[in-house]
Amino acid sequence: MKTIWIVDDDQAIRWVLDKALQRAGMAPTCFERARDVLDALQTERPDVLVTDIRMPDMSGIDLLKAIKQRAEDLPVIVMTAYTDLDSTVTAFHEGAFDYLVKPFDVNEAVALIERAYEHGRENAGHGTEQAVLAPNLAADYDKMMTQSSSRQMQEIFRAIGRLAPSKVTVLITGESGTGKELIARAVHKHGTRAGKPFVALNAAAIPRDLLEAELFGHERGSFTGASAQRRGRFEEANGGTLFLDEIGDMPLELQTRLLRVLAEGNFYRIGGSQPVSVDVRIIAATHQPLEVRVEQGTFREDLFHRLNVIRLRVPPLRERREDIGQLATHFLKVAASSLGVAPKQLSPEALAIVQQFDFPGNVRQLENFCHWLTVMSPAQRIDKNDLPPELMASLSFSPGTERTTEGVAPTAGSVGDASATAAHWSSAATPTAASQGPYTPLAGSDNSQQNWLDKLELEVQQRLQSDEQDIMAHLTQEFERIVLTTTLENCRGRRIDAAARLGIGRNTVTRKLKELGIEHL
CATH class of the missing domain: 1.10.8.60 (Helicase, Ruva Protein; domain 3)
Structure with a gap:
């Protein structure tokens, strides 16, 4: 049986938790003084300890510190009616499993203790275990990328295998955050230039007036502040690969210079008079539809065709x-x-x-x-x-509705049930057993553009026409159900947070849920 120790100088709190935990099939033991807990720990230990933070003989924080010195892996839940930042941060810093704010919902408290118990059981004997640091997380990620089970990613891997040994220009497209630079690095890594530099430049991250110098470098004295000659990214990538990220944001005048480099293989530094020849493979990437930008006149069509030799589209997650x-x-x-x-x-x-x-x-x-x-x-x-x-x-999905993507099928009780229940209820024919049956909207009514008050007025009219009785009671129930279920979903089921957002008491939330028959939320 799960053994739970409760220490609080408030007899009412001890009594409530003791009864609730017994009903949940646990074995609670209550202590009024923190020092009694330390004495008991010399001969036995619980599965979970719940402690108040302000007690006359010793604070909950001091008790927490003492417990962690003797039983580091013992889950400790700190509860308090004083929700100041310092005590909260200190409790977590000292190793508390979680923080329970008074007044709390008893069911939530029991659920939290259950979670603490599961956490302690899973980590039994590993309290002093340190984190296992991956020796080479980058290598681990490379390995993971090449083992993707996605058919679309497998097609990209095949394309990389075919084009990597060549010098052909590659255009990588895809939404932001899909890993376009990682694909570019993979093309470089698996090609004949793997031992040469891989240089990346984000065209959207560099100010317009500095981008040209970043790409092509400058000679000494070519402009104010140019105190020495500086090589640009093209020269840095000579013999290797230059990755131009967010190429769609490159200014038109620089697009012209880039096109010339791609065509001729040489360029001039800013302020320079001698051409610089480079052997660079270009890989470009963008999240923007370049065809559209070409039509809009913000991207050169000839440059687009120069870049769009081989296109790899990285699928969104x-x-x-x-x-x-x-x-x-x-x-x-x-x-x-x-x-x-x-x-x-x-x-x-x-x-x-x-x-x-x-x-x-x-x-x-x-x-x-x-x-x-x-x-x-x-x-x-x-x-x-x-x-x-x-x-x-x-x-937000209906319980029991299968999701075809990857075969995920939510069932009743899954996340989203609150909103799904509210949506189902709001379209239901009868709000309560006392209702006189379904009603239909007035013929020809179209209130899609009305605000909710206008819709409410129409709803009342419809019910009056159907001779429904107790309209106030029924509409009040409907209103409260939607407000409660929506707020609870937003607060991840935490009733005390929902009560605070609604401006009512936690007990009122619990009572209303019971009256509406939705106590499972």
């Missing part, structure tokens, strides 16, 4: 969801390495949810999410409740 799990595992390792902690793992349920996100920022956004999870997730095993709020809020 939403088109290769089968790679998300592998990428996430890698980025969790990278984040753990940078923070000096052990890598965390996504639970199957959490991974299924992540795989359904469209990732407008693509691989770069997934990497940021994994770093966020490494910092913010309290447990070693990442559950769906640990996922970033923006990811959770973006998902």
Whole structure:
């Protein structure tokens, strides 16, 4: 049986948690004084310890420090009614599993204790284990890229294999964050120029008046501040590869110079009188549709055709969801390495949810999410409740509806149920059992452009025409259901946060959910 120790000088808190944990099948033991807990730890230890932060004999922070010296892997939950920044940060800094703010929802507290127990069981005996730092994360990523199970990525790998040994110019297209530079590096790495320089320049990141000097270099005295001769990126890449990222943002006058270099293989430094010959392979990349920019007159058509010899389109992450799990595992390792902690793992349920996100920022956004999870997730095993709020809020699907992409099929209880329930309910014929049955909109009414108050007025009129009784009660229930389910979804199911956003008490939220028959949220 799960043994839980509770230490709080408030008898009411001890009593409530004791009864709730017993109902949940756990074995709680309550302490009024922190020092009694330290004495008990000399002969036994619990699975989880829950402590108040302000107690007369010893603070919860001091108790936490003492516990971590004796049992580093024991999950400790700190609870307090004083939500100041210093105590919160200090609690996490000293190794607290999580922070429970009073007054709390009892069900949420029990669920948090359950998670702490699972975390402790998964990490039993590994409290002093240090993070395993990957010796060469870049090499690991290269290996991972070449093992993608996506059919589209496999086609890119085949193309790289064919074109890498040649000198042919390559144009890489794709949304921001898809890894276009990584593909460019792969082309260079697997070609005959692998031992030569790979030089990258982002045309959108350099001011317009400096871009020419960056590309072609300058002679001493060619302009104010040019105190010495400087080689440009073309010369630096001589014999190797020059990667021109965001080529679509290059000014028209520089496009002309670039076209001449591609055609003749030489150029002049700024202020120079002697041509400089270079042997450089050009790989360009852009997230913009160059054909459209050609039509708009902002990109030279002849340069476009010079660059568009071989085109590789890197698919967005939403088109290769089968790679998300592998990428996430890698980025969790990278984040753990940078923070000096052990890598965390996504639970199957959490991974299924992540795989359904469209990732407008693509691989770069997934990497940021994994770093966020490494910092913010309290447990070693990442559950769906640990996922970033923006990811959770973006998902909205009906329970039981299969998603054809990658075969992910959400079921009842999955993330998004709150909004799906609200959407289903709002279109339902009958809000309560007392309703007199379905009603239909007035013939010919089109209120798509009306605001919600106008729609409410129309709704009341329809119900009056259908001779419905208790209209106020029914509409109030509908209003409260939508407001509660939508807010709870936004707050990731945390009732205390939802109550704060709505400006009502937590107990009121719990009572309303019970009255509406949606206590599972």
